[in-house]
Amino acid sequence: MTLYSKMLGAASGIAMACTAFAAQAETLFWSTQAKPVEEAQAMREQVLSGFADGVDYQPNDGGPWLTRLQAELQAGSGTIGVLGALHGDFSAMKPDDLVDLSDMGVMSASGTFNDLAKLGTDSMQYIPWMQASYIMAANKDALQYLPDGADINALTYDQLIAWAANAHEAADEPKFGFPAGPKGLKHRFFQGYLYPSYTNGVVRTFASDAAVTAWEKMRELWAHTNPASTNFSFMQEQLLSGDAWIVFDHTSRLAQAFNERPDDFVAFPAPAGPTGRGFMPVLAGVAIPKTAPDMDAAKALVEYMLKPETQIATLKATNFFPVVDVALPDDLPASVKAAGDAVAKMSASADANPGLLPAGLGDKGGDFNRVFVDSFERIVLAGQDIRTVLDDQKGTLAAIMNETGAPCWAPDAPSEGACPVE
Amino acid sequence: MNARLLPYVLILPVTLFLCLFFLYPFVLVAKQAFSTGSGFTLDNFSEVTSYWKFPITMRNTLLLAAAVVPIQLALALLMATMVNRMQRGRDLVLYVWTIPLGISDLAAGIIWLAIFDQSGFLNSMMSGLGLIEKPVNLLTFQNPGIVFLAIMLAEIWRATAIMLVILVAGIGLIPKEYYEAAEVFGASKWKQFLRITLPLLRPSLQTALVLRVILAFEIFAVVAALGGTLFPVLMGETYAYQFDLLNSGAAAAMALIILAISIGFTLIILRILRVPKGATI
Numbered sequence: 067m068t069l070y071s072k073m074l075g076a077a078s079g080i081a082m083a084c085t086a087f088a089a090q091a092e093t094l095f096w097s098t099q100a101k102p103v104e105e106a107q108a109m110r111e112q113v114l115s116g117f118a119d120g121v122d123y124q125p126n127d128g129g130p131w132l133t134r135l136q137a138e139l140q141a142g143s144g145t146i147g148v149l150g151a152l153h154g155d156f157s158a159m160k161p162d163d164l165v166d167l168s169d170m171g172v173m174s175a176s177g178t179f180n181d182l183a184k185l186g187t188d189s190m191q192y193i194p195w196m197q198a199s200y201i202m203a204a205n206k207d208a209l210q211y212l213p214d215g216a217d218i219n220a221l222t223y224d225q226l227i228a229w230a231a232n233a234h235e236a237a238d239e240p241k242f243g244f245p246a247g248p249k250g251l252k253h254r255f256f257q258g259y260l261y262p263s264y265t266n267g268v269v270r271t272f273a274s275d276a277a278v279t280a281w282e283k284m285r286e287l288w289a290h291t292n293p294a295s296t297n298f299s300f301m302q303e304q305l306l307s308g309d310a311w312i313v314f315d316h317t318s319r320l321a322q323a324f325n326e327r328p329d330d331f332v333a334f335p336a337p338a339g340p341t342g343r344g345f346m347p348v349l350a351g352v353a354i355p356k357t358a359p360d361m362d363a364a365k366a367l368v369e370y371m372l373k374p375e376t377q378i379a380t381l382k383a384t385n386f387f388p389v390v391d392v393a394l395p396d397d398l399p400a401s402v403k404a405a406g407d408a409v410a411k412m413s414a415s416a417d418a419n420p421g422l423l424p425a426g427l428g429d430k431g432g433d434f435n436r437v438f439v440d441s442f443e444r445i446v447l448a449g450q451d452i453r454t455v456l457d458d459q460k461g462t463l464a465a466i467m468n469e470t471g472a473p474c475w476a477p478d479a480p481s482e483g484a485c486p487v488e
Numbered sequence: 489m490n491a492r493l494l495p496y497v498l499i500l501p502v503t504l505f506l507c508l509f510f511l512y513p514f515v516l517v518a519k520q521a522f523s524t525g526s527g528f529t530l531d532n533f534s535e536v537t538s539y540w541k542f543p544i545t546m547r548n549t550l551l552l553a554a555a556v557v558p559i560q561l562a563l564a565l566l567m568a569t570m571v572n573r574m575q576r577g578r579d580l581v582l583y584v585w586t587i588p589l590g591i592s593d594l595a596a597g598i599i600w601l602a603i604f605d606q607s608g609f610l611n612s613m614m615s616g617l618g619l620i621e622k623p624v625n626l627l628t629f630q631n632p633g634i635v636f637l638a639i640m641l642a643e644i645w646r647a648t649a650i651m652l653v654i655l656v657a658g659i660g661l662i663p664k665e666y667y668e669a670a671e672v673f674g675a676s677k678w679k680q681f682l683r684i685t686l687p688l689l690r691p692s693l694q695t696a697l698v699l700r701v702i703l704a705f706e707i708f709a710v711v712a713a714l715g716g717t718l719f720p721v722l723m724g725e726t727y728a729y730q731f732d733l734l735n736s737g738a739a740a741a742m743a744l745i746i747l748a749i750s751i752g753f754t755l756i757i758l759r760i761l762r763v764p765k766g767a768t769i
Contacts, residue, residue, distance in 0.1 A: 129731035158734055239622075248716050293628035294606055297716045309606065432733035440540070443717070447629045458540075 092120040093363045096135065097150030099196075099350050100384045101125040108383035116379075117370050119363050128155060135355060139163050144357035147364040149192075153349040156192050157185055158429040164191045165354040170365065172372040174389035178422070179349055186426050192351035193368055196377070196386035198317045199347050200254060201408040202226075203301070203324075203333045208233050208241065208311035219411050221337040223263065223283050226312075230290035233311050242291040243310025247299035251316055252442060253435040258346025258421040259314075260284060263339030267478040268421060269485045272437075272463055273456040280339070281445050281452045288446050296447070305331060316348065317409070318385040321401035328400035335412035342419030344477070345412050349423060350386060419477055426472030437463045463487050521740035532741035536729070545720045552636075552711075552721070553704035556643045560700060561693075563644070564651035569681065571652075572659045582656065586649040593646060597713025600642040601627075604634075604714070627714060635715050642710050647703060651696040658692025659685065694761045701757065702750045722746050 100109045106125050114121040126134075131151070138144030149156075149164075156164070167190040173180050174194035185191045204218075211232035212218060216225040230242040246252045257268050264280035265271035292298075292310050301315035302323040313320070314336070323331050336345050352371050358364045370376055377388035378395060385401055387409075388394075394406070412418065427434050441459050444450045464487040474485035524531050536542060567585060571578055588596065603609045604626050611623040626634050662685065670680045686693075708723035722742060730739035 127731075132734065246717075248712065292625070293630055294625045296629050296718055297627065307607065429734045432735075436733065444540075 092122040093147035093360065093367050094145050095121050095123045095148045095150060095367065096131065096146040097123065097125045098128050098131045098152065098155055099125065099150050099386070101127070105384050109380075113376060113379045113383050116376070117367060119366070121367060125150075131155070132158075135159075138357050139355060142357065143359075144355060145359055146355055147358045147360060148367050149353045149355060150195060150350065151353075153182055153351060153423050153425075154431045156183075156351055156353060157425065157427060158431055161185050161187045161191050163356055165356055165358070165361070165364075166190065167193050167354065167365075167368065170368060172369055172390075174372075175391045176389065179389060182349060182423065182425060183351055192353035193372060194389040195350045195352045195371055196380055196384065197347055197349050197389050198386045198405075199345060199409045199412070200251070200258065200314065200316050200336065201320070201333050201405060201412065202312070202314050202336055203305060203320050203331055203404075204313070205305060205308070205311040206330055206332055209332070211236055218332070218334045220415065221334070223287075223337045223339050226337045227283065227286050227290065230287060230312055234290040237311070240290045240292050241311040242287065243298060243301050243304045243313035244288075244291050244295045245298050245301055245313075245315050245319070246295045246442070247297050249299035251319070253438045254316075254346060254348075255314055256284075256438040256442065257424065257435075259336050259344045260339075262344025262346075262419050262421045262477045263337070263341060266341035266419065267474075268424075269463065269467060269474060270478045270481075270488045272487050273460040274488065276340070277456060278452050281441070281456070283339075284442075285446055317401075317405040320405065321385040321399075324401035324404045325399050328404070331404070333404040333408040335408055335415060338415075338417050341477075342417045343412065343415050344419045344421055346421045346423065348386075349389075421477055422475040424472075425475050427466070427470050428472075430466050430470050433466050434463075437466070460487050517740045517743055520737055521744045524737055532737040533745070536725075536738050536741050536745070539725075541720055541725065545722050545725050548719055549705060549707070549722045552639065552643070552707060553701060555636075555640055556647075557697070557700055557704055559640075560644055560648045560651055561697065563648050564655050564696065567648070567652050568655035568659050569685070571656055582653075585652060588646045589649045589653075591646070592709070593707075594709035594713060596642055596646040597710040600638060600645070600710075601713050604638045627716075627718070629718050632718065635718050638714050639711055639719060642714060643704075643707065646710065647700065650703075651700050654692050654696040654699070655689065658689050658696075661692075662688045690761050690763050694758060694763075697757045697761070698754050701753050705746055705750050705753075 095114070100106055106123065109125075110121075110123050114123055132155070135144075135146060135149065138146055170190070170193060172193060173190065174183075176194070179194040179197070180190070183190050183192050183194055202221075208229075209218070211229060213225050213228040213232065216229065221229075230240070233241040244250075244252065244255070260280050260283075261268045261271065261277065264283070265274055265276040267274075271277055292304070294309065298304055298310070300319045300322075301310065301313040302320050304310035305313055305320070305323040306326060320333070324333070336343060338344075352368050354361070354364045354368065371380070372390055374388070374390060374392040377390055377392055381387055381394075381402060382399060385399075385405065387402075387406065398406075413420065424431060424434055437459050440462075441455055444455045444459075445452050467484045467487060471484045473483065474481040478485060521532050522528055522530070571582055571585075574581065591599075601608070605611070606623050606625050610626070611620075614620045615623060625631075627638060628635075666684045666688070667680055670684060675683065706723055707721055708727065711719055711721050712724060723746065726739050726742040726746070729735045729742060
């Protein structure tokens with residue numbers, strides 16, 4: 067070995083030791099949220115830079131996120147300090163793997179959210195971090211095709227279908243957009259919007275006659291839906307490109323459209339059906355895995371995330387709304403104003419019928435979603451008989467409910483034990 | 489070094505590597521597939537095979553392999569004979585033809601998506617030429633045929649080169665004397681191809697087909713990019729079990745089913761294209 071290569075080796079050794087040291091000092095924030103590059107950067111620069119001890123913010127897809135977490139849990143030691151994920155991600159985990167956060171002294175202002183965060187146990191398994199919802203958005207050019215007498219802030223499903231039909235006729239191609247792509251959130255539309263609005267339930271009423279009507283309406287709407295919707299996952303893209311005029315999606319998946327061309331689009335509440343205006347919140351939380359290397363730093367970071375200033379910074383960075391009581395400032399991005407307005411109108415409407423996120427399903431959350439996605443693919447895309455498909459899928463749904471023993475959640479009537487499929 | 493031991497010593501590193509990174513994970517996957525937490529069970533297999541989409545994914549995968557592999561074989565043979573006849577520029581042509589091999593399959597899928605997309609190259613070209621009034625949606629659930637065709641094209645474009653490379657090497661090994669003898673007896677070029685090239689190419693054809701068929705059953709990224717959820721294939725379902733449903737047991741069972749199909753077809757190809765004992769070039 068020459069002197070040169072020896073020096074090179076020593077230098078690289080020192081460099082590696084330095085990075086290892088730096089990684090030790092910062093708390094690793096392992097998240098499934100704020101994944102797009104701009105959002106991740108905003109999280110680092112605007113939200114987490116105020117945390118004294120330094121944070122290494124690493125967002126990732128759900129699969130790799132879980133794989134690394136499970137590897138660390140199995141090994142019994144890890145580098146992840148704080149987890150950031152959706153309620154559904156946490157409910158798929160064993161509660162024992164998360165540190166009990168009940169004595170943190172911070173929690174969300176919503177009792178419902180705090181209950182959800184217990185994951186069916188008696189203690190807080192994660193702390194609610196931020197919330198969002200799903201809304202409708204439209205190109206202002208499409209407003210002229212609204213059916214007579216329709217109020218955009220109090221639409222019914224029939225009016226929405228009529229509107230989509232008018233737009234279809236005017237443009238000579240279907241202009242409704244629906245996130246039915248592989249990464250689209252179509253299942254939430256069925257679970258939180260269509261079913262509550264038509265059947266006043268999700269699980270109990272899965273195969274009811276009212277559910278058949280709901281799917282018939284879905285078919286009518288689909289007739290005026292851009293057929294390329296099966297490749298759409300973020301409806302802001304189709305709003306901006308003009309491929310769709312009227313769309314349904316997650317607030318943060320519409321944000322780019324409002325931020326780029328705030329004057330061209332309008333956000334409005336989801337439509338109502340015979341049993342009210344169904345809608346669903348999205349809840350993300352922060353938790354600490356039991357393998358966190360520095361428990362105090364992790365807890366300090368969780369506390370920091372719940373501070374009002376941090377919550378507002380998070381809102382600006384990710385378009386997810388605060389879960390604690392804060393006074394919103396005036397200089398918010400256009401997307402936040404539009405979405406906030408629509409969500410407020412939706413929850414304040416007289417016929418509001420809020421649905422909760424599926425709870426108690428454990429790691430069967432994916433299977434639960436698949437029941438709805440499969441029903442959609444068979445009924446709407448493959449054109450199979452609605453009654454046959456629902457009766458068939460009903461068995462799968464009942465098996466999931468019995469296996470997990472999950473009790474009913476709103477808007478289904480409460481149940482003793484596992485929620486029955488009637 | 490003992491000459492008898494030398495070959496074993498030489499393959500030792502590869503063997504160790506394969507044991508560590510192939511056999512060991514394979515045993516783990518097999519264990520996962522045959523257990524649900526309590527002893528030996530076939531539950532995972534009955535779960536994945538009784539799912540209503542399973543026959544569809546199986547049919548799609550087999551159909552795609554059946555449509556793509558023969559075309560690729562014919563193309564690769566044609567291209568290999570052409571390259572072989574070339575006096576000049578042979579290397580350049582080979583390099584160009586093998587470029588798709590260097591591109592990841594997801595990237596290949598996205599390239600073809602950019603062509604077939606609603607605002608893609610094909611649409612702009614057709615409307616530019618006045619063939620259509622406005623861009624049409626090609627890759628939709630109403631046109632399963634076009635989706636299939638697009639995936640086929642992308643696969644042929646992407647993976648023919650791997651067969652080509654093997655066949656070019658194989659053709660190069662065939663001695664010129666056979667062709668000279670055939671010339672003397674007045675055999676046509678076509679006859680020479682049928683009676684000399686094809687039979688003597690058997691070992692290469694075997695390798696090329698086995699490799700290609702196995703890859704065809706593992707198709708995933710190209711389909712995901714072009715078809716989304718419209719064209720479910722075995723590998724896509726495996727991914728969904730692992731990452732959407734967090735059901736590693738079922739994913740492992742799917743993986744073993746794909747492995748079984750691959751082994752089955754490998755055996756069939758080896759049997760059909762077997763080289764008779766004692767026959768050498």
